Amino acid sequence: MTAKEYLSQARTLDMRIKSKLQQIESLNELATSCTAVISDMPRNPNHGGSKVERAVLKIIEVQESLKKDVEDLVELKKQIMGTIHAVADAELQTLLEKRYLCFLSWEKIAVEMHYSIQHVYRMHDEALSCVNSIMRVNERE
Secondary structure (H helix, E strand, C coil): CCCCCCHHHHHHHHHHHHHHHHHHHHHHHHHHCCCCCCCCCCCCCCCCCCCCHHHHHHHHHHHHHHHHHHHHHHHHHHHHHHHCCCCCCCCCCHHHHHCCCCCCCCHHHHHHHCCHHHHHHHHHHHHHHHHHHHHHHHHCC
């Protein structure tokens, strides 16, 4: 795994969490919009649960999965933060934190750090090189 792949794991997991939050919101809307159909026809007693019940069960299932993903994200961010803090240069640390923990765009990072975007790209290459070295050392241990 390259340094960039390692550092990008948090963003991928963060996107999965946001997707699950959207799923929960959609399921909540579905559960609250379900209406009863009134009919004089007798109901089948063997018929499964209602739409609301199925939606609530699905919401609970997705929420459990979401809770595990959030725990995984917190643990992953702690590991990534440890790796970033092992980089000797504080400016490179800041760049890596803004990109891989705060998920900022290159343009926003350049503005916030008062550098040209080309300089930010050069710093990023240097920072990735440092992270690769740290990862190689950690693999040997």
